[in-house]
Amino acid sequence: MNTERAIIIGGGIAGLLAAKVLSAFYNEVVIVDRDDFPQRPELRPGTPQAFQPHRFTPRSRTILNRYFPGLIDELIAQGARPTHGVTTHLINPYGRMIAVEQVHDASFSRALFEWVVRRYVNDIPNVRLLGLNEAIQLQTAEDRSRVTGIIVRERASGERRQSAMTADLVVDTGGRFSKTAQWLSELGYEAPEPERLKISLGYSTRRYRIPPGRKETAQHIRMEGNPLTTSPAAALSIIENDIAEMVLWNLNGRYPSTDPERFEQEIRRIGNPLFNEALDGLEPIGPPRGFRVPELIRQRFDKMQRWPSGLLVMGDAICQLDPVYGQGMTLAAIEAEIVEACLQRQLSDPKPDFELEALRRMQDSIEPAWWLNVVSDLRWKGVEYVGSKPIQGLAFAQHYFDRVLEWSTEQANYDIFGLYWLVNSLFLHPQQLIRAEFIDFLLSGGGSGAAKEWLERWIEESDRPLEERLSATIPSFQGASFATIDELMAGA
Numbered sequence: 425m426n427t428e429r430a431i432i433i434g435g436g437i438a439g440l441l442a443a444k445v446l447s448a449f450y451n452e453v454v455i456v457d458r459d460d461f462p463q464r465p466e467l468r469p470g471t472p473q474a475f476q477p478h479r480f481t482p483r484s485r486t487i488l489n490r491y492f493p494g495l496i497d498e499l500i501a502q503g504a505r506p507t508h509g510v511t512t513h514l515i516n517p518y519g520r521m522i523a524v525e526q527v528h529d530a531s532f533s534r535a536l537f538e539w540v541v542r543r544y545v546n547d548i549p550n551v552r553l554l555g556l557n558e559a560i561q562l563q564t565a566e567d568r569s570r571v572t573g574i575i576v577r578e579r580a581s582g583e584r585r586q587s588a589m590t591a592d593l594v595v596d597t598g599g600r601f602s603k604t605a606q607w608l609s610e611l612g613y614e615a616p617e618p619e620r621l622k623i624s625l626g627y628s629t630r631r632y633r634i635p636p637g638r639k640e641t642a643q644h645i646r647m648e649g650n651p652l653t654t655s656p657a658a659a660l661s662i663i664e665n666d667i668a669e670m671v672l673w674n675l676n677g678r679y680p681s682t683d684p685e686r687f688e689q690e691i692r693r694i695g696n697p698l699f700n701e702a703l704d705g706l707e708p709i710g711p712p713r714g715f716r717v718p719e720l721i722r723q724r725f726d727k728m729q730r731w732p733s734g735l736l737v738m739g740d741a742i743c744q745l746d747p748v749y750g751q752g753m754t755l756a757a758i759e760a761e762i763v764e765a766c767l768q769r770q771l772s773d774p775k776p777d778f779e780l781e782a783l784r785r786m787q788d789s790i791e792p793a794w795w796l797n798v799v800s801d802l803r804w805k806g807v808e809y810v811g812s813k814p815i816q817g818l819a820f821a822q823h824y825f826d827r828v829l830e831w832s833t834e835q836a837n838y839d840i841f842g843l844y845w846l847v848n849s850l851f852l853h854p855q856q857l858i859r860a861e862f863i864d865f866l867l868s869g870g871g872s873g874a875a876k877e878w879l880e881r882w883i884e885e886s887d888r889p890l891e892e893r894l895s896a897t898i899p900s901f902q903g904a905s906f907a908t909i910d911e912l913m914a915g916a
């Protein structure tokens with residue numbers, strides 16, 4: 425394996441994680457981004473989603489803390505809000521749960537988060553950040569079987585000079601602007617049609633200044649969407665520098681307004697006094713800003729017969745998830761771990777098709793994330809899945825997740841609610857929640873009401889043993905990477 429230079433296209437979260445991992449294997453790692461890298465936490469055109477709220481999951485926090493030791497403390501030192509002990513009101517269609525953060529964590533804007541992570545990466549001696557350079561083409565060996573570098577167009581001056589950069593490995597982390605599918609097709613490779621989930625999602629976020637003395641006691645609120653109503657979902661959290669961010673989101677083209685007055689009206693129309701009380705007395709900083717996600721895209725490069733060596737794809741460039749579930753950075757972090765493991769193995773046991781193998785291993789972990797997104801979003805009328813095969817266990821999983829959420833909320837059972845959340849944030853395997861032992865518990869121990877009735881009916885439909893039926897219904901997610909409860913405790 426040649427390890428002179430690796431080039432990463434895109435210095436977003438996936439690109440920064442890739443740089444951290446690759447820096448241990450390559451003599452030089454260059455991150456090329458079409459944007460200038462801001463010297464302060466600032467928004468930039470290449471990540472137009474960055475004004476919208478970005479939050480951690482326990483999994484992304486665990487992985488990022490490993491790659492960037494002291495990350496939470498550094499975020500807090502730079503102004504992020506420490507969230508240990510902060511109360512969050514979690515409202516779902518069945519009621520409200522109140523969670524008090526038990527771990528050392530923080531809330532922040534995406535711009536602050538990316539800036540702090542970029543500083544860690546910038547401190548790695550063999551990583552170079554090259555802003556204002558856009559990758560416009562892949563360079564390959566004559567027979568096109570190997571990627572040997574990229575052509576970049578410089579954006580700093582008006583000349584827009586083009587130059588070639590050679591590399592032993594090129595990693596595309598260009599996010600939603602990724603051109604890999606197009607470049608491959610131009611090189612004569614046949615990439616399968618991506619899977620798509622047409623969601624027509626709209627976000628609208630407004631920021632507010634919190635008056636002195638109120639930040640300490642301010643609480644976070646999150647109200648999930650309800651597929652049976654047309655009203656938006658909403659969340660309010662506190663980020664750095666005494667700023668509150670209020671977001672509304674909705675599916676199916678019902679985009680929340682970016683007009684200040686209508687935005688405030690939409691909040692009032694939700695009819696939950698918690699939001700109005702929390703916003704009372706806060707001073708808006710500018711109008712709301714919107715972001716739309718017409719569809720989610722999952723590339724299936726792993727299914728290609730031929731794949732050029734020297735090329736990898738990570739992050740949103742390979743799979744864009746529904747931002748509502750806050751899993752995008754988590755998946756990028758899981759992929760970084762997979763690339764790290766594949767490179768380690770490649771050093772000791774080199775394989776000619778290591779890149780395709782890495783892409784396949786990434787897909788093993790994308791599979792449960794994509795499945796959870798599709799299962800959840802297809803509960804909304806009008807959302808459409810376009811893929812080559814049906815979604816396994818769709819109807820059962822939709823009912824099951826809903827019933828578990830309903831049951832845990834009504835019973836105020838925080839253990840089960842926590843389990844539900846850990847599965848839906850990619851920490852634990854879905855089997856931790858969908859298993860015979862747990863169903864027995866719902867039926868005998870504590871279960872009652874709708875969950876119990878529905879489960880009893882489902883079980884009566886067949887004579888097959890429950891365990892066997894569940895494994896035939898729910899995908900096994902073999903090869904996917906998950907964490908354990910022990911890791912959760914260790915990170916607390």
Ligand SMILES: Cc1cc2nc3c(=O)[nH]c(=O)nc-3n(C[C@H](O)[C@H](O)[C@H](O)COP(=O)(O)OP(=O)(O)OC[C@H]3O[C@@H](n4cnc5c(N)ncnc54)[C@H](O)[C@@H]3O)c2cc1C
Nearest residue numbers: 434436437438458470478479559598599739740747752753
């Ligand atoms: C509205 C919204 C809210 C979200 N909220 C959350 C959340 O709460 N939690 C979460 O985990 N995730 C969230 N996400 C997802 C998250 O933004 C991404 O999954 C995550 O940042 C990984 O993205 P990435 O690094 O692959 O791409 P990006 O962060 O989009 O970065 C891509 C980079 O590539 C550069 N680039 C693109 N093309 C080129 C080129 N040709 N040459 C050079 N540079 C190029 C761009 O300038 C940019 O810097 C949200 C997404 C959206 C849309």
